[in-house]
Amino acid sequence: MLLRLSPTSPFARKVSLAAAILDIPLETRMADTADTSDSLRTENPLGKVPTLITDDGESYYDSRVILAYLDHVAGGGRIVPSDPKARLDAMRLEALADGLMDAGVLVLYESRFRPEEKHEPRWLEHQKGKMARAIAALEKLVPAGAEMNNGTITLACALGFLDFRFGGDWRKAHPRLVAFQDAFSAACPRFEETKPKA
Ligand SMILES: N[C@@H](CCC(=O)N[C@@H](CS)C(=O)NCC(=O)O)C(=O)O
Structure with a gap:
């Protein structure tokens, strides 16, 4: 899985932290949200970080959805409570x-x-x-x-x-x-x- 991020984004930190807690390795690639030629804008029409691209090529955003997805990948109920x-x-x-x-x-x-x-x-x-x-x-x-x-x-x-x-x-x-x-x-x-x- 590939995470598009910028180094100081607090939302990207949230995703990196959740992945670390769940022990899910993420490849990372910096995105320039101001660069109109950055592929980020096709990966996420909103052109925002964080954006997660799965091994199947599916894009997930925003950070809330990504945390839910990572929790699902980790088996569910790990960082998103089941109750x-x-x-x-x-x-x-x-x-x-x-x-x-x-x-x-x-x-x-x-x-x-x-x-x-x-x-x-x-x-x-x-x-x-x-x-x-x-x-x-x-x-x-x-x-x-x-x-x-x-x-x-x-x-x-x-x-x-x-x-x-x-x-x-x-x-x-x-x-x-x-x-x-x-x-x-x-x-x-x-x-x-x-x-x-x-
Ligand atoms: N609701 C989004 C907010 C993400 C967000 O605002 N990211 C900022 C960086 S901290 C961004 O990509 N800004 C570029 C832009 O708005 O064009 C989330 O939870 O992921």
């Missing part, structure tokens, strides 16, 4: 942590795609509001312990993304998230290994 209530809780945690990363990525893209004098403060505040509310909600939703599932894997990557791109400010008022991150990182050495390099 319906536990699965819903993990999916909601994943959706919220994904949404936090989506808003953060849009804040970063404002600088990447527009010169500073054209930045739209209302748009940036709109996205930053989503980030702040998501972090506050995650502080309440975060499960005790360090169970590895699609929700907690995504949450760990979202917090790692905040550290990498937005500094450690989130840590000040969110002790439960800090405890989660510490426990997750201690229980899963692959988390450190998949850390983005600046």
